[in-house]
Amino acid sequence: MADTSVDSPPRLAAAASSLWTALVVLAVAMVLAGLLWPSGSAAVEVPPGAPQRLELPGLNTKAKVVPIRLKGEVLDPPRNPREIGWWVGSAKPGSAQGQTVVTGHTVHTGGGSLNKLDHIEKGQEVDIVTKDGTFQHQVDSVEVLSRKELAEQAQRIFGQDHGDGRLVIITCTDWNGSGYDSNIVVLAHRFNELPS
Template sequence: MSLSAALVPVEVGADGRLRVPEDGRSAGWWKDTAPPGSRRGTTVIAGHVDTRRGAAAFAPLSRADTGDLVQVTTGGSTFGYRVRAVTVRRGGTLPPELIVTGGPPRLVLITCTGPYQPGSGYRDRLYIDAVPVQTSRPSP
């Protein structure tokens, strides 16, 4: 599984839904969660599975599996995570357990999945839960 997306800060709207960048090529880091690479708390990043023009940056997440490696590169640093759970939940409201500012570090990736409902979008959300791992980087 491989994907690439520019990372931009986003927030939750009054309706309880995370505002994801519209373009489909970008992913949104929920700015009220830990930044990527943080030593404490949950980092939440969300992106679209598709747009009116076709597959979006997070489309490959539908193939994610336990044990997969995820790398987040931001600010010139790369942080590695290993997928420990792949979960599908109904609805678009963020689960309260994602709002964790303390505790051990982890990464949660979110995208849409399930049946598409005209007028309201995808019914379900796909959650990828990952924990930090040491990754080797090539020498310059």
């Protein structure tokens, strides 16, 4: 009896030809799919821009950001206690160099844009939203500095010759019954950007 399990050369050639045709069709389909459907893995860069909103997701806080300037050597938050001020002498969010410096009010009776900042912790997320997208930051440090210490460390906190695009958030703390004795300084590095 003849062994029928061994394919003849013509049958092997036909099978190889069919397999080759299937592979070519599959390759063409994959190329077309790549052209028609974007992979989603290509990063879209968000250009540096003026901040419009600050968000502290872990503290359920969102506040409008407005530009502010130095008055002499003092950086005062905006008059509206619900707004955050972005120092226009600092880097725009998304910049590769310098530091983005923002400040806002803490109001001992409530209603300040940064009232909850004393609850922020290392590792938490802070977002800055511009017209073109969102820059996500992660908190590296939370410091409480006296006014004297803040003045002594002004170059580190406000200087624009370092920072690599980090975010600096400043507000008052330690209400003494008539004013605030200290400042909270939060430093955060950028880890992601999301286009609008």
